Amino acid sequence: MTDVAYIDRPNRPLYVYAIFYLAFLYIPVMFLPLFSFNDNIYITFPLKGFTIQWYVAMFKDQPMWAALNNSLRVGCVSSAIATLLGLFVAKAVTRYRIPGVKPIIFVIMLPMVVPLIIMGVALLILVTRLGFNLSLYTITMAHVLISVPFAMATLISRFEGFDPSMEEASSDLGAGPWSTFWRVTLPMVAPGVLASFLLCFTISFDDFIMAFFLGGTDPTLPIFIWGQLRFPFRLPGVLALGSLILIISFVVVFISLWLRRWGVEDTQSGI
Amino acid sequence: MTNNDAFVSLADVSKHFGSVVAVDHLSFTINSGEFFSLLGPSGCGKTTVLRMLGGFESPTTGEVYIDGVPMSEVPPHHRPTNMVFQNYAIFPHLNVRANIAYGLRYDKIEKAEVARRVEEALEMVKLPGFGKRRSNELSGGQRQRVALARALIKRPKVLLLDEPLGALDKKLREEMQLELRALQESVGITFIFVTHDQEEALTLSSRIAVMARGKALQVASPKDLYNHPVSVEVADFIGQMNFVKAQVMDVRNGEALLDTAGLGKITTSASSDFVRKGAAIIVAIRPEKLLLSAERGSDGRASVQGTIKTSTYLGDRNHIYVSVDGCEKPLAVATPEAQASGEKPLDRESTVWLSWADNALILLPHD
Ligand SMILES: Nc1ncnc2c1ncn2[C@@H]1O[C@H](COP(=O)(O)OP(=O)(O)O)[C@@H](O)[C@H]1O
Numbered sequence: 001m002t003d004v005a006y007i008d009r010p011n012r013p014l015y016v017y018a019i020f021y022l023a024f025l026y027i028p029v030m031f032l033p034l035f036s037f038n039d040n041i042y043i044t045f046p047l048k049g050f051t052i053q054w055y056v057a058m059f060k061d062q063p064m065w066a067a068l069n070n071s072l073r074v075g076c077v078s079s080a081i082a083t084l085l086g087l088f089v090a091k092a093v094t095r096y097r098i099p100g101v102k103p104i105i106f107v108i109m110l111p112m113v114v115p116l117i118i119m120g121v122a123l124l125i126l127v128t129r130l131g132f133n134l135s136l137y138t139i140t141m142a143h144v145l146i147s148v149p150f151a152m153a154t155l156i157s158r159f160e161g162f163d164p165s166m167e168e169a170s171s172d173l174g175a176g177p178w179s180t181f182w183r184v185t186l187p188m189v190a191p192g193v194l195a196s197f198l199l200c201f202t203i204s205f206d207d208f209i210m211a212f213f214l215g216g217t218d219p220t221l222p223i224f225i226w227g228q229l230r231f232p233f234r235l236p237g238v239l240a241l242g243s244l245i246l247i248i249s250f251v252v253v254f255i256s257l258w259l260r261r262w263g264v265e266d267t268q269s270g271i
Numbered sequence: 272m273t274n275n276d277a278f279v280s281l282a283d284v285s286k287h288f289g290s291v292v293a294v295d296h297l298s299f300t301i302n303s304g305e306f307f308s309l310l311g312p313s314g315c316g317k318t319t320v321l322r323m324l325g326g327f328e329s330p331t332t333g334e335v336y337i338d339g340v341p342m343s344e345v346p347p348h349h350r351p352t353n354m355v356f357q358n359y360a361i362f363p364h365l366n367v368r369a370n371i372a373y374g375l376r377y378d379k380i381e382k383a384e385v386a387r388r389v390e391e392a393l394e395m396v397k398l399p400g401f402g403k404r405r406s407n408e409l410s411g412g413q414r415q416r417v418a419l420a421r422a423l424i425k426r427p428k429v430l431l432l433d434e435p436l437g438a439l440d441k442k443l444r445e446e447m448q449l450e451l452r453a454l455q456e457s458v459g460i461t462f463i464f465v466t467h468d469q470e471e472a473l474t475l476s477s478r479i480a481v482m483a484r485g486k487a488l489q490v491a492s493p494k495d496l497y498n499h500p501v502s503v504e505v506a507d508f509i510g511q512m513n514f515v516k517a518q519v520m521d522v523r524n525g526e527a528l529l530d531t532a533g534l535g536k537i538t539t540s541a542s543s544d545f546v547r548k549g550a551a552i553i554v555a556i557r558p559e560k561l562l563l564s565a566e567r568g569s570d571g572r573a574s575v576q577g578t579i580k581t582s583t584y585l586g587d588r589n590h591i592y593v594s595v596d597g598c599e600k601p602l603a604v605a606t607p608e609a610q611a612s613g614e615k616p617l618d619r620e621s622t623v624w625l626s627w628a629d630n631a632l633i634l635l636p637h638d
C-alpha cells in the first residue's frame with residue numbers, strides 16, 4: 001500500500017508524452033538562437049564557433065530598423081483602434097439589452113475564421129477600387145479588421161466577469177455616464193484592455209499576408225525578413241533578429257497571462 | 272397627491288420584463304423620516320421596486336414621486352436617493368477612503384471638508400482606521416458598513432437598502448439591526464429597506480409593505496400587521512398562525528355568530544363587510560393567544576377539548592400541537608418553557624382543554 005493519493009501518484013506515460021510534446025514545440029524554435037551565435041554564414045551542423053557578429057551587423061542594418069519602426073507604428077495604431085472598438089462593443093453587448101445581439105456578434109467574429117489570404121485579396125480589390133494608394137495606412141486598416149474579433153473576445157469576457165452593480169453604484173453616487181466610465185469601468189477592465197492591446201499587437205506584428213497584399217513601398221518587419229531570405233549571407237542576421245523577437249514575444253505573452261490572472265483575482269474580490 | 276406627509280410615493284406603478292410582471296399596479300406612500308420595509312418572499316418584486324426608486328429601472332406604467340417631484344425623467348445620478356446594494360458593490364480598485372469619498376466629488380465640496388466628512392463617516396459606521404484597506408481585505412460586515420457610509424455621506428433624502436443584512440451570520444445580523452435602527456434615528460433620513468425576513472422587518476420598521484406576486488398585500492405598522500392582518504396570506508407570512516374554517520350564521524349589532532370547524536359555535540364582534548350572513552370565512556388565532564390546561568376552565572372563557580400530538584422546543588417557549596376534532600390541522604399552542612416542563616407533564620395523546628379570549632380571534636376573508 002502507498003500513502004500517496006491516487007491522483008498524486010507519478011504517471012510515467014504522461015511524463016514521456018509531455019517531454020515529446022515540448023520537444024516537438026520548442027526544438028525547431030531553438031535552432032534560431034543556436035545558429036544566431038554560430039560563426040558560419042551557412043546554417044549547417046557542425047557548429048563552428050561562437051560569435052556575436054550577426055547581432056552587431058543587425059544593429060547596424062538601417063533598412064531593418066526602418067522596417068521595425070514601420071511594424072511598431074502599424075502595430076501600436078492598429079491595436080489601439082481595435083481595442084477601442086472592442087471596448088465599445090463589449091460594453092454595449094454586455095450592458096444593454098439589444099435585440100438581435102447574437103447574430104451581430106457572430107458577424108463581427110466571422111473574420112476570425114475567414115482565411116487571411118481571402119481577406120487579403122478581397123481588401124486589395126476593395127482598396128484599389130476605392131482609389132487608395134497602398135501604404136502603411138492600408139496595412140493598418142487591414143490589421144484593425146483582423147484583430148478586432150480578438151479584442152472583442154478578450155474584452156467581452158472581461159466585462160462579463162464584472163458586476164454591473166459597480167457601474168450602478170457609481171451613477172447612484174452622482175457620477176454621470178462619462179465619469180462612471182473613467183472612474184469605474186475603465187479601471188476595472190484595464191487588465192483586459194492591456195491584454196487585448198498586447199494580443200492585437202502580436203497579431204499585427206506577426207502578420208505577413210495582409211502586409212504583403214496591402215503594403216506599398218514601406219515594408220513591415222515580416223516583409224523585410226522575407227525579402228532578406230533571397231540573399232544567403234543575410235540569413236544569420238535574420239536569425240539574430242528572430243531570436244530577439246522570440247525573447248520579446250515570450251516576455252509579452254508572460255505579461256499578458258499574468259495580467260489576465262491578476263484581473264480575475266481583482267474582480268472576485270470586488271464581489 | 273392626496274397625502275400631505277407623503278415623501279416618497281408610488282402611483283399605480285407596474286414593471287414588466289417581457290412577459291414577466293415583476294411589479295403589478297403598486298401604490299403606497301412613505302412619510303419623511305420613516306423606516307419603511309418591503310417584505311416578501313424571494314421573487315415578489317422587492318428589488319425591482321427599489322431599483323425603480325433608485326432610477327435603475329423605469330416603470331412600465333405609473334409614476335414614482337420623491338419629495339413631490341415625478342422621477343421618470345430623472346437619471347440615477349440626479350436623484351436624491353442613495354442605495355446600499357445587495358452585494359455592497361464596493362469598488363475593488365479603490366480603498367475604503369476613496370470608496371466613501373467617491374460621491375462627494377459631485378457635490379462640489381472642498382478637499383479639507385471631504386477629508387473631515389470621510390473620517391466622520393468612518394467613525395459613524397465604527398470603522399475608524401480602516402481607510403487604507405481594500406475591499407478584499409474586509410469582512411462581509413465591514414463591507415456592509417463601507418457601503419452604508421458611502422451612501423450616507425451623500426446625505427440623501429432617501430436611503431435604499433436591498434437586503435443589506437442577508438449575507439451576514441445571525442449574530443452579526445442582529446447586532447447590525449440594532450445599529451441600523453439607531454443610525455436611522457440619529458440621521459433622520461428616510462430608509463426604505465428590503466428584506467424577506469419577517470422578524471427583521473418587524474424589529475426594524477416603522478411601517479411594512481407586505482408584498483407577493485408584485486402586489487402590496489398590506490401596508491401597516493408591525494403591530495397592526497401582527498394583530499390585524501387583512502388576509503390569510505399576510506397572517507401566514509407574519510409570525511405563526513392557526514387557521515380554522517368557519518361559516519357566518521348570523522350578524523346582528525356588530526356581533527357575528529360563527530359555526531367553526533373545530534372551535535364550535537362562537538359569537539364575536541365583527542365589523543368587516545365580508546362577514547355577511549352565509550359567508551365562508553377563516554378564523555385565525557395566534558399560538559400565544561391559546562391557553563392550555565388539563566381541566567376545563569371555570570372562568571367562562573370559550574374552550575374546546577383536544578389531544579396533544581407533538582411539541583417543538585423553541586428555547587424560550589414550546590409549541591405544542593393539539594389536534595381538535597373538526598380542525599384540518601393540529602392547532603399550535605405556545606406555552607412558556609416553565610409550564611411545559613412543570614408540575615404536570617403533558618404527555619402525547621393526553622387530553623387537554625384549549626381556551627381563548629374573545630378578542631383573540633381574527634376574522635379573515637376566505638380566499
Ligand atoms: N432584469 C430582469 N429581467 C427579467 N426579469 C427580471 C429582471 N429583474 C427581475 N426580474 C424578474 O422579476 C421578478 C421580481 O424580481 P425581484 O424584484 O428581483 O424580486 P425580489 O427582489 O423580491 O426577490 C422575478 O420574477 C424576476 O425573475
Ligand SMILES: [Mg+2]
Pocket residue numbers: 314317318
Ligand atoms: Mg431581491
